[in-house]
Amino acid sequence: MALGDLSQSLGYRIRRAQLWVFRDVSQRLAPFDISPAQFSVLSVIDANPGVNQLAVAQVLSIERAGLGRMVDHLERRGLATRAESSINRRYYLLYLTRKGAELLGRLKPMIAESETSLAKKMGSRAYKQFQRTLSIFLEG
Amino acid sequence: MALGDLSQSLGYRIRRAQLWVFRDVSQRLAPFDISPAQFSVLSVIDANPGVNQLAVAQVLSIERAGLGRMVDHLERRGLATRAESSINRRYYLLYLTRKGAELLGRLKPMIAESETSLAKKMGSRAYKQFQRTLSIFLEG
DNA sequence: TATTGTTATACTCTATAACTATA
DNA sequence: TATAGTTATAGAGTATAACAATA
Numbered sequence: 072m073a074l075g076d077l078s079q080s081l082g083y084r085i086r087r088a089q090l091w092v093f094r095d096v097s098q099r100l101a102p103f104d105i106s107p108a109q110f111s112v113l114s115v116i117d118a119n120p121g122v123n124q125l126a127v128a129q130v131l132s133i134e135r136a137g138l139g140r141m142v143d144h145l146e147r148r149g150l151a152t153r154a155e156s157s158i159n160r161r162y163y164l165l166y167l168t169r170k171g172a173e174l175l176g177r178l179k180p181m182i183a184e185s186e187t188s189l190a191k192k193m194g195s196r197a198y199k200q201f202q203r204t205l206s207i208f209l210e211g
Numbered sequence: 212m213a214l215g216d217l218s219q220s221l222g223y224r225i226r227r228a229q230l231w232v233f234r235d236v237s238q239r240l241a242p243f244d245i246s247p248a249q250f251s252v253l254s255v256i257d258a259n260p261g262v263n264q265l266a267v268a269q270v271l272s273i274e275r276a277g278l279g280r281m282v283d284h285l286e287r288r289g290l291a292t293r294a295e296s297s298i299n300r301r302y303y304l305l306y307l308t309r310k311g312a313e314l315l316g317r318l319k320p321m322i323a324e325s326e327t328s329l330a331k332k333m334g335s336r337a338y339k340q341f342q343r344t345l346s347i348f349l350e351g
Numbered sequence: 352t353a354t355t356g357t358t359a360t361a362c363t364c365t366a367t368a369a370c371t372a373t374a
Numbered sequence: 375t376a377t378a379g380t381t382a383t384a385g386a387g388t389a390t391a392a393c394a395a396t397a
Binding site for chain 4 (some may be wrong): 084106108133135137159160161
């Protein structure tokens with residue numbers, strides 16, 4: 072069985088690598104009922120307490136409408152809160168609750184394990200070079 | 212604005228790289244009303260005339276149910292056909308129609324352009340090393 | 352006028368299970 | 375019993391536009 076043109080496509084290989092990572096991360100986070108996307112939002116709020124929704128959507132390069140629903144979900148689970156801004160009343164200031172911060176603390180080792188398994192699969196030398204090269208995709 | 216834990220995650224960078232590639236490919240294929248996933252199926256059928264659906268799903272690492280619907284769609288558009296197997300009547304033998312083969316011929320240069328833009332963004336040296344390293348994700 | 356967030360809609364993907372027909 | 379394919383369903387992700395409130 073041949074992949075045809077796909078076998079020469081780096082874009083397709085990146086897609087397959089991403090699927091591998093996504094499945095690995097999903098399995099490790101499943102016991103906590105957290106998706107990779109939810110982890111990413113918790114991480115950004117944790118790193119930027121009081122951030123507003125649009126800024127989170129922009130740094131993650133996702134749509135604000137989808138992020139709003141994600142925050143609804145995190146709020147319903149008691150992991151994050153929306154506070155009103157006294158400076159700009161269009162903003163919601165996002166914070167992790169204590170419960171959210173505690174959960175994130177337990178998720179971090181799972182993500183670290185996933186990174187380790189990825190480094191093992193790729194080889195640590197390639198892992199480091201990839202880190203450098205792929206940083207260009209974090210903007211835009 | 213900080214990404215928090217994500218900034219140290221290669222898995223997340225791979226995700227962002229994949230999003231970049233996906234958007235680039237989608238834009239280039241949009242004039243033909245073809246998605247990246249549809250292109251991948253056309254490529255595999257082209258490279259393996261008479262292949263059955265399960266084999267296509269397996270080589271692309273996707274679900275057979277989803278692939279069935281994709282083939283429905285390609286068949287309705289006159290790009291692929293299902294033929295009955297005289298050897299094993301559970302099989303559908305998949306082929307590109309002439310129209311499908313002609314379309315694929317016009318899509319290939321678009322994908323090649325996307326690969327070029329990716330190589331330019333990453334640097335050709337990294338592009339080549341990535342090709343080698345990421346081949347491990349093509350199985351399983 | 353432009354920005355932040357919400358709502359609604361629709362489409363795609365993904366995952367699962369149950370079903371058929373064939374082997 | 376196992377395999378190839380279909381059908382149905384539900385959930386998640388994505389994209390869009392229209393809208394309200396605020397700047």
